Amino acid sequence: RIRSSGGNGIGLYDEAMGKAAAHYLSLSTDLKYAVQNNELRLHYQPKVEAATGRLVGMEALVRWMHPKRGMISPAEFIPIAEDTGLIVEIGRWVLHEACRQNAAWQRDGLRALRVAVNLSARQFRSTNLLSEIDAAIAQTGLPVNALELEITESMVMDDPDTLIELLNAIRQRGIYLALDDFGTGHSSLSYLKRFPIDCIKIDRAFIKDLPDNLDDVAIVKTIVAMAKALDMSTVAEGVETAEQLALLNTIDCDQIQGFFFSRPLAADDFLAFYRKHN
Ligand code: C2E
Ligand code: MG
Ligand code: MG
Ligand code: MG
DSSP states (O other), X not given: OTTTTTXXXXXXXXXXXXXXHHHHHHHHHHHTTTTTTTOEEEEEEEEEETTTOOEEXXXXXXXXXXXXXXXXOHHHHHHHHHHHSTHHHHHHHHHHHHHXXXXXXXXTTOOOOEEEEEOOHHHHHHSOHHHHHHHHHHXXXXXXXXXXXXXXXXXXXXXXXXXXXXXXXXXXXXXXXXEEEETSXXXXXXXXXXXXXXXXXXXXXXXXXXXXXXXXXXXXXXXHHHHHHTTOEEEEOOOOSHHHHHHHHHTTOOEEOSTTTOOOEEHHHHHHHHHHHO
């Protein structure tokens, strides 16, 4: 019924598919020039210590300032970048820019904060990631302990042994490692045990219905306890309310990230947030 409702032989369904495909194609064409045309920006979302509210770091989140379409979210263009391989160039830019900005802030006298950068699975597979990390550190002068890299469970299943080797090399440099979106992927606990991870970021899916949903309370409590047993710290993602924060404090979650404290901020706004917060 939906297919024939167009009345001209081309159903709405096909039309919608066609539009989506055209949109995708148009974005992927434009994305090729986004880096060289200087259209990417990093926003920074504060991370705070749950017990004290002290600012401890920030996550760098990329945005695309499209000349015609305005700001495009990474949820929309990162998958395209991954499909087309452009993530390698974009990821390199993100890593360098996050290190450059944080190093500049430290030189301007900001207390040392750790900046977290998201990595895609494709960056592991198709680049010499380790030498790119070394280059970003060397070129910007950022102290290694002021950088954190976020990986996801989806990378884990590809080739765990190679990944573990790389993660060990990253960590030996003094760079921190976090496992992002924890609980939404499918990595087994036996892998988790072998991973040289400093921190687990509990996905917003388990946070959003706290404190009322008792299943989620049990799950989050268990993740925090497990992380502690494995000597890892925990960050709750997507904290939006004081009630969520209170619950997370009672179960000893270490850090909080979410709209309750701040949305991701453009660099200037992050600086203003820092000054107000200190
Ligand atoms: P993520 O790494 O899990 O980042 C957290 C996302 O949750 C961000 O969305 C952030 O704005 C959003 N968020 C934070 N607090 C709250 C909250 O309290 N409520 C709600 N509803 N949302 C909250 P954003 O910036 O749209 O990024 C989406 C995803 O895109 C990221 O998820 C990450 O997977 C990816 N991404 C962003 N920047 C990069 C990048 O530079 N490289 C790569 N590979 N991926 C990136
Ligand atoms: Mg992340
Ligand atoms: Mg996340
Ligand atoms: Mg997430």
